[in-house]
Structures are given as C-alpha cells and as structure tokens.
Amino acid sequence: MRAIQFDNIWKDFKIGMKRTTVLHGLSLDINSGEIFGFLGPNGAGKSTAIKLLLNFIKPTRGTITLEELIVGQDPFQHLIGYSAETPCFYENLTGRETLLFAGKASGMGRGAVQERAEDVLRRLDLLAAGSWPIKTYSKGMKQRLGLAVALVHEPRIYVLDEPMSGLDPLGRRLITDVIFELREKGKTVFFSSHILSDVERLCDRIGVLNKGELLYCGEVDVFSRNAATFEDAFINLIEGHERGKNV
C-alpha cells in the first residue's frame, strides 16, 4: 500500500514581482512500512515538498495523498507525526507540558498521554529535562523534543524534516535507533536530510531532488551501484543534472 503519494506537484512562489517555480512536476511514492530518505542539496525544494505534504502551503498544481486521504480536502493529521527542521516551541512551557498538549491535541486521553509522555521522554533521554522550561534546552534537546512530539501519539506515518541536524554523534545514534525501532513496528518513515551517511544507513528507498526536479527515486543499493561510494553517486547525479541544465 502507498503511504504517501506526490502526484505531479508543481509549486510556484511569488517573490516581489517575480514568479519562481520551486517544484517541477514532483511525483513520488512512499510505501507503507519503509524508511524513505529525501535527499538533495540545500535549496533543492525538500522543505517545500514537506510543507506541501503538511498542508502548510498549497500546491500550484497536483495532489498529495496520504493513505487514500487527499491533503487539503480530507483531515489527515491524525495519521502523521511531524518534526520540523528547527523545531520551535513555546519557550516558557516545559517539555512535558508540550508533550501532553501534543498528545491531547491528537486525541489521546489524559491517563494514556501522561504515561506515554514519560515513555517517550525516557526513550529520548529527556526525562530530567521534561520539567524544565524549553528556553533552557540546548539545540540537541530541542531536536529530540521535536521527535518526541512526533512520537507521542504513535501515528502510522512519520514525516521528519532533517531530524539529525545539529545533533552530536550520541544524539544521532539515538535518533537512528528510534527510526529503526519504528520500522520494526511497521511504521512508515519519510525523512529529509543532506547527511548522506545517515541516509545510506537508514533508508530502504531514496528520492533525490535538485532544483525542484526529482532525479532519482528507488532502492538505495541500486543508486550506488555504479559509483565507488554513495557520496560519489550522489554528487555525480547532481553535477550531471547541473551541467545538463547549463547547456
């Protein structure tokens, strides 16, 4: 079954008088139960694609579906857990309060959410920090809390925008472990990153985006078959695309 489907997505932005196309006919399928990595250099359009998925912005053309629900028409948020690129919270609230809000807003009952919040905090090594106001958190802690907020209501699909950014090696290991656990449970994880080593290790399939165009969508092993390393394959693909455009 398809968890997420991008169907010929175009997105234009109007900056001042100019109209720029950020996504050119993006078509992408993410299957249930897989870990899908969304790659691309900075400014490729990854965050835009994710924001379209979350219905924060509307596509100029095309539709996005989540398990047969159409984004923008049907309510779909109960299916997903989202973590933003740089998670921003209400700084005066504590981590625990934020988690409780997140859980309740997703429909969890009071008892269930309190128990689950403790579990999540423990798993992400935030148990002590849970009682402190978020303004005292380090970047890494905020990043982990961002993931916590996505985990607390145990959705089927996880959409994570750069989940590993700004984390130290310990933090990165923690997150990767959590993502593996999610796959064990049969969840779908769709995350974007530009840290190639993480993507190579974690993902079943990947999609490579450059300047709004999807250059590759498929298995990870297939991708790096014709190059020495995953990194080489990636850079070759991007540079090839750039050269093609400049001709």
Place this chain on the structure above:
Amino acid sequence: MTRRNVFSVILALCFFVTFFVVCNQAIREIRSGLSSSYQLNASALPPGLFKLFAGEFKGLLADYLVLEVGSVIGIKKKIPQEEYAKSAAALARSLVLDPYFQQTYLYAQAIVAMEGEMPEKAMPLLDISREQRFWDWRPAYYMGFDYYYFLGDYARASEMFFEAAKVKHAPPALAILGGRFAKKGGRIEAAIGLLQSMLGDPGLEEKHRAQLSDRLVALKGVLLLENSIQEYRSQYDSFPPSLETLIDKGLLREMPPNPYEDRFYYEEKDGQVFFDNVR
C-alpha cells in the same frame, strides 16, 4: 473547507453582522442625545496634570480641545447651559497646554461670553491670552467689551481698552474708547463706537451680529433722545417732563425705535434715558 463549513461560517457571519448593525444604530441614537463632549480619558484631571501627560503633544492636544469645543457649539440645536461651562473648562485646559493659540480666546469670547452668556467664566481665559499674546490687542479689547456689555463696569472697561491700546499697531480708536469710557459723560458715544467696531470684527459670529445690532440701535436711540433732552434743557432750563414732550416741542421728529421694548425709560431728575427697566 467543506461546503457545510462554508455555509455555517457565512451563517455565523450574517448573525454577527445583523447584531452589529442593529446595536450600532441603537447606540448612535442614544449617544447623539448626549453632546459630543469630553470623553477624553483625562478629562477629570486638573489642567496642570494634563500638561504633564501631554508631553510633547501639548500643542496637538490644545488644538484638539478647541476643536472639540467648536464641535459642541457648532450644533444648531439648543445647547444646555452646562455645555458652556464645560466649554470654558476645556478652553482653560487648552490654554494651559498652549496659551498662545488664537482660536482659544476667540472661542472664549464667542462661545462662553456671548453665546453662553457667562462672561465671568470667559474673563480668566481672555486674561491668560492677553498676558501671553503680548502682541495681540484683541483679548484685552474683548475683555473691555465684556466689562461694558455684560457687566456694566465702565471703569474696568476703560482700563482694558487702554491696555489694548498699548499694544504695538493697535488701532488708535482703542485709546479713544478708553478715554470715553473713563468719563461719566460721553459713555453712550463710546459704547456706540465700541459696538460699531465690534460689528466689524472678523471674529464675530453671524448669530451674535443681531444681538449687537439691536444694542447699537437702542444706544443710538438713547443718544438721540439724550441729545434732544440737552437741547430742551438749554432752551427751557429744565428737563422735559416726558419724552413725548420733545416731539411736541419739535426737537424730535419721532420716537427712535427700541428693539428691546416698545418704549424708552426716562428719569426726569437727571435727564437720563434707558432702553430697559433694569436699573
């Protein structure tokens, strides 16, 4: 948004808009009965404190206060007496903020003194303007007028006219007015001269013109009668028994008009004529 949501939103909007329109209309009706006065938050503060809070916007606030007064009085319908008192207070506040403003004393004269008939409230306002606007002869001139016209205080009126005359480029007639009012005799001429100059004053409102014109007519009548009486006296060595006698003796063609009453009043013992019976 689904179609049902859109429908319920529009329904809610219509509901609120209806309430809004109905209530706004009701409020307007109720509030138009009140004067548009002094909903300024600081209205209960004494002028000095007001100045403190006005800070650098003193001038603006002063202008605004004066405009407010004008707006209350600009209404055509009958204005309750306390509005004039409030106007005086507002003008006082305005003067604290900006004692140099001309409009303020013009309003003090036109609204508080003439229309509201509260010269005693207008006096202190005019006095401040007189002191601060040392280049302007008008405030003192208005004060002189008020002393004569409302308070019948010839001595003070004379003082004021002399004060006004001292200002550079003041009309020379002011000194003459002062002189005339100082003497017991010649006051009628002085008053006539004053009223004539007031009628020509650009600060005079149309609606007060009639008032002053009436007084002028009355005074001219008094002057004519008193001159005729002096004629009679020089001829017959006594005051005439009645005003009609003057007509009989051919010293007067007919009775001059008195806009206030149907006759003039006459004191035989000193030959004085009055246009009303107030003394």
Place this chain on the structure above:
Amino acid sequence: MRGGKMSNIFLIARITFKECIRNRALYGIFLLGLLLFTANIIITAMFSWELGKVAVDVGLSVVSFSGLIIIFFLSINALSNDLDRKTIYMILSRPINRSQYILGKYTGLGLIILLSSAILGICAALSFKLATAGHEAFIPMHFSWPVFFLALTYLSLSLLVLLAISFLWVSITTHPFTAVLLSMLSYFIGQNVENVKNMIIKNQMFEDNVLLIKVTDFISWVFPNLAAFDLKTTAAYGLPVNASYLFAVAAYGLSYIGICLILTMMIFQRRELA
C-alpha cells in the same frame, strides 16, 4: 477520533495562557500598574477638590493603559511569533484546524487581558479607598461600587474588541510591526471616531463637503466606537446607567468581536505558512 472542536480550542487556549503568563514582561506591566496606583494616591493628595472623581479616573485609566500595553506588545507578538518562528507548525501538524487555532489563541490571550483587568481593577479600587481615606466628603454623592466594576467590565470588553481587531491585522499583514501600528491606529480611531464624526457632520462649516461626510460616516461604521465602552465618567460621578444602552453596547462589542474573528479565520485559512 477523540478531542472534539471545543476541547481543541481549550487546549490551545491553555497553552497560550500558560506561555503568556510566564512571560517576564507581564510582571513588568503589573509592576507598572502598582507604581501608577501609588502615584494615584500622590496625585489625589495634590489637590483638595474632586478627589473621588480623580481617583476613579486615574485608577481606571491605569487599568486601560496596562491592557493596551499588553495588547500592543505581548498579545500581537504572541500571535505573530507563532507565524514567524514557525511554532505554529507543531500545532497545525496535529488534528487541529486553523479556525480552532485562531479561536484558541484568542481565548488564551483574552483571558490574560481579563486577568490583568481584574487584578489591576482590584488595585484601582484599593488605591481609590486609600486616596480618599479621610476625605470621604469629596467622594461624589452617587458613587457606587457596582458602577465602578461595571465600568471595569466594559473597559475589559473594549480591550477584547481591540484584541480581535489586532488579530485581523496580524492575519492580513506580513510584519508584526505593521500589525502593531495598525492596531494602535485602530485604537486611536476607535476612541475618537465619534468625536470627529460629530465635529464634521454637525459643523455648519462642512455642510457642503459631501465626500468628507460620507468618508467619515463610513469610517465610523467600520471602526469600533470604543468611546461607547468608556464609562469612566459614569463611574466617577455615579451617574445613572441606562440598561438598554449597556445591553446594546455589550451586544455591539460581542458581535464586532465575532465579525473580526470570523474574518480572521477566513483569511487565515488561505494563508501560506511557508
């Protein structure tokens, strides 16, 4: 799916309220309020007449002033920060729709204003008691506490109306600064629109200027007549209150808030949160 419409609104209201109330700036405002109340006592001591009237006026003015500061510098920020700093992503990625978000935010921020009015209102009442202690003769004849608290209520209502307008401005503009300016402008216009309209419409001087009259009338309908909510003079003097007038004003305020919020929700539905 549990968690119906209303509970979502209350959830957001709760975190908005918690977040705002822990803001240190709020303590500054309360401190300012307390200082001004002490000043009230000094001010009223400065002159020996119209004591009671001044004490009430200053007291209620301080409550109003604090409320305004909260709106212009805290509430608008609270809303626009969500949009700027993308805190809103955390909220809208959950099964909460945008309208619930707006209503929840408004409820939370509105409660802050009501709380501030209540606390400072009590301080105003206390400072009035202190200021007039020993000079009871100078309290206006018909002063009554119910009318005082009525004035306080309507003062709060006018602040809530202003809050609703500021929501509308935030939803329309891109910069929080512009929203603050427009809200301040709305406050200024709202307070003075009645006066200005009377000045222009009833003044003989402007009789012939049809365009000016129409424009002024239009503005007086579109902007809220905040002066109608001002019962300070009534409270200060204990003037009689007209029940139907009060009802009309309350209904007017509530319907104006309703309109502003609905428009905000409609605009916000379409807004791109890039």
